[in-house]
Amino acid sequence: MKKFWILIFLTLSHIAVFAQQSAGVEMADAMRSSGKIYVVIATLCIIFAGLAVYLFTIDRRLKKIEKDK
Amino acid sequence: MKIIYKTWWKALAVVLIFYTIIAGFLLGVPRLPILHETIRNLYFHVPMWMSMLSVFVISVFYSIRYLSTNNELYDLAAVECVNTGLLFYSLGLLTGMMWAKFTWGAFWSGDPKQNSAAIAFLLYCAYLVLRNSVDEEQKRARISAIYNIFAFPIMIVLIFILPRMTDSLHPGNGGNPAFGRYDLDDRMRMVFYPAMAGWTLLAVWIATIRYRIRLIEYKKNDIN
Numbered sequence: 001m002k003k004f005w006i007l008i009f010l011t012l013s014h015i016a017v018f019a020q021q022s023a024g025v026e027m028a029d030a031m032r033s034s035g036k037i038y039v040v041i042a043t044l045c046i047i048f049a050g051l052a053v054y055l056f057t058i059d060r061r062l063k064k065i066e067k068d069k
Numbered sequence: 070m071k072i073i074y075k076t077w078w079k080a081l082a083v084v085l086i087f088y089t090i091i092a093g094f095l096l097g098v099p100r101l102p103i104l105h106e107t108i109r110n111l112y113f114h115v116p117m118w119m120s121m122l123s124v125f126v127i128s129v130f131y132s133i134r135y136l137s138t139n140n141e142l143y144d145l146a147a148v149e150c151v152n153t154g155l156l157f158y159s160l161g162l163l164t165g166m167m168w169a170k171f172t173w174g175a176f177w178s179g180d181p182k183q184n185s186a187a188i189a190f191l192l193y194c195a196y197l198v199l200r201n202s203v204d205e206e207q208k209r210a211r212i213s214a215i216y217n218i219f220a221f222p223i224m225i226v227l228i229f230i231l232p233r234m235t236d237s238l239h240p241g242n243g244g245n246p247a248f249g250r251y252d253l254d255d256r257m258r259m260v261f262y263p264a265m266a267g268w269t270l271l272a273v274w275i276a277t278i279r280y281r282i283r284l285i286e287y288k289k290n291d292i293n
Contacts, residue, residue: 025100037094044090052083055274059079062281 085267117161120272144210182239
């Protein structure tokens with residue numbers, strides 16, 4: 001019985017290792033908490049907004065040309 | 070074909086991509102060694118390939134339609150879909166190389182996934198070369214339609230099947246689990262699927278714009 005409990009204890013002991021591993025992984029937590037990540041999002045949004053507007057204007061110009069025919 | 074002139078699905082594409090840019094950076098992701106925050110690339114790298122696949126599928130569809138109807142407009146649709154697909158193909162390759170540099174250690178490590186993606190890229194470049202080397206219009210349309218129909222399954226085998234059967238660093242290949250199985254949790258799914266849909270719609274949109282320009286050029290040449 002004692003051996004059994006030792007076995008159970010040893011099999012479960014690796015759980016702590018996994019927990020430490022996931023806590024030790026470096027993520028951009030600090031950057032997000034200080035709020036700077038919003039700057040990156042804003043930049044990307046501006047770029048994509050520009051691209052989207054550009055595509056819509058091309059679309060509209062094409063529509064005009066197609067109507068002229 | 071009326072749908073290509075509608076605006077609602079183009080607006081939907083823009084909204085979905087805006088959502089993925091914002092939520093893709095703000096929502097939580099699983100903490101994984103080696104990957105760290107680069108797991109967010111999943112929202113931007115994988116949709117490039119999805120977009121490429123979608124326009125290539127549309128292209129094959131129109132190549133088949135061309136062969137059965139001999140309507141030259143279908144040939145124009147097929148070639149412009151391949152052109153758009155190659156744009157997203159390049160973006161997928163480049164973003165993949167960028168990601169590989171910081172997780173696998175090199176931009177290009179001769180991984181089976183990378184190598185076969187490069188071969189399939191050349192396969193589609195050959196499609197455009199073949200097209201431009203035939204002068205007679207009907208012959209060009211027919212030969213390139215047949216080539217396109219054969220190139221598509223070969224591309225699928227090269228990119229999605231062969232790397233899966235050997236050892237590869239790429240997730241989802243050679244005993245390497247895909248992100249979907251263990252890492253793509255519900256938070257990531259909320260961003261990943263809209264990203265796939267959004268970028269696919271954007272690719273189709275660009276393809277329709279190219280097709281409409283082609284159509285105008287075609288009609289102009291017809292009159293002269």
